[in-house]
Amino acid sequence: MPATPVQRPAISVVIPCFNEEATLPLLHARVSAAVRGVVGDDHEIVLVNDGSRDGSWAAMQRLASEDAHVVAINLSRNHGHQLALTAGLDLCAGQYILIIDADLQDPPELLGDMCEMMAREGADVVYAVRRKRQGETMFKRATAAAFYRVLDRVTDTPIPLDTGDFRLMTRRALDALLSLPEQARFIRGMVAWVGFRQVPFPYDRAERHAGETNYPLGKMVRLALDAVTGFSTAPLRWASHLSVVLAGVSLLLLFYIAWGYFAGDRVQGWTSTMLVVVVLSSIQMFVLGMIGEYLGRLYIEAKRRPLYLVADIAGPVHGRATLGF
Ligand code: UDP
Numbered sequence: 106m107p108a109t110p111v112q113r114p115a116i117s118v119v120i121p122c123f124n125e126e127a128t129l130p131l132l133h134a135r136v137s138a139a140v141r142g143v144v145g146d147d148h149e150i151v152l153v154n155d156g157s158r159d160g161s162w163a164a165m166q167r168l169a170s171e172d173a174h175v176v177a178i179n180l181s182r183n184h185g186h187q188l189a190l191t192a193g194l195d196l197c198a199g200q201y202i203l204i205i206d207a208d209l210q211d212p213p214e215l216l217g218d219m220c221e222m223m224a225r226e227g228a229d230v231v232y233a234v235r236r237k238r239q240g241e242t243m244f245k246r247a248t249a250a251a252f253y254r255v256l257d258r259v260t261d262t263p264i265p266l267d268t269g270d271f272r273l274m275t276r277r278a279l280d281a282l283l284s285l286p287e288q289a290r291f292i293r294g295m296v297a298w299v300g301f302r303q304v305p306f307p308y309d310r311a312e313r314h315a316g317e318t319n320y321p322l323g324k325m326v327r328l329a330l331d332a333v334t335g336f337s338t339a340p341l342r343w344a345s346h347l348s349v350v351l352a353g354v355s356l357l358l359l360f361y362i363a364w365g366y367f368a369g370d371r372v373q374g375w376t377s378t379m380l381v382v383v384v385l386s387s388i389q390m391f392v393l394g395m396i397g398e399y400l401g402r403l404y405i406e407a408k409r410r411p412l413y414l415v416a417d418i419a420g421p422v423h424g425r426a427t428l429g430f
């Protein structure tokens with residue numbers, strides 16, 4: 106690679122996209138207008154196509170050919186939201202980085218206020234906290250609320266509640282984030298982990314512009330498990346706490362059985378035996394499953410595979426162009 110110094114635009118906007126063909130033109134128009142309003146021409150818009158099955162990639166190529174500020178990255182297949190975002194963050198070059206969803210649920214027009222807050226507070230990260238969520242189902246809101254609260258209880262790193270990936274970061278915070286090599290990435294938690302000064306920015310989450318959520322229940326559970334296992338070993342500790350409680354219960358049972366025996370009550374007890382067997386074996390299965398979750402992740406990390414693979418890039422690349430080319 107030639108040792109040319111990286112040209113750093115003032116702001117990079119990084120947007121992972123999966124099946125967002127219908128939203129891309131409006132997304133580009135709104136993001137472009139918002140970022141121009143803040144820094145003028147000195148910006149780049151990094152669009153990452155995460156193996157979309159619709160015409161998203163063609164739409165991105167078109168945008169890249171029309172607007173020299175657009176960098177479009179085509180991943181080799183669907184790698185998932187967090188890895189697509191990582192690809193964009195790796196390749197962007199900006200001094201300040203705005204992460205935003207492609208579906209316009211996070212209004213790009215807030216950029217100006219977020220920059221102002223960053224300057225006023227001297228912060229490295231301004232993360233957007235959802236005050237309201239429009240157009241999302243009760244189920245989505247309830248599970249999301251429960252998720253953030255459970256996560257807060259079990260993790261050792263304080264991860265802000267009701268916060269997605271929508272945030273503005275400085276280059277040094279981003280470089281710190283990119284130095285974390287793990288495969289199972291829960292980026293909002295990893296950003297919290299890197300530290301520096303981070304301030305919340307409350308906003309109202311809008312409805313999806315088009316299409317459906319790409320986070321069905323299965324993917325949400327996966328993200329939740331990555332979040333918990335990535336930031337806490339508490340579930341492993343629970344197993345030992347549980348064994349102490351169970352030892353106490355067994356002792357009581359022992360007394361009960363002995364008492365029954367001496368009272369001449371020798372054939373009864375099938376129900377209680379079955380109960381103990383069923384309860385204990387299900388607890389054991391649960392604990393084994395928890396251990397399995399960690400073990401599986403250890404295995405995946407041990408393989409040290411690349412986080413994602415890039416197939417094509419359209420537009421100028423200012424950032425690290427060393428991704429296996
Ligand atoms: N996304 C992605 N890859 C995926 C799933 C989603 O890049 O496998 C992108 C999607 O295009 C959007 C963002 O991640 O920009 C958030 O996804 P979505 O809006 O479906 O999630 P929700 O807002 O419903 O939690």
Ligand code: MG
Binds near residue numbers: 208
């Ligand atoms: Mg969305």
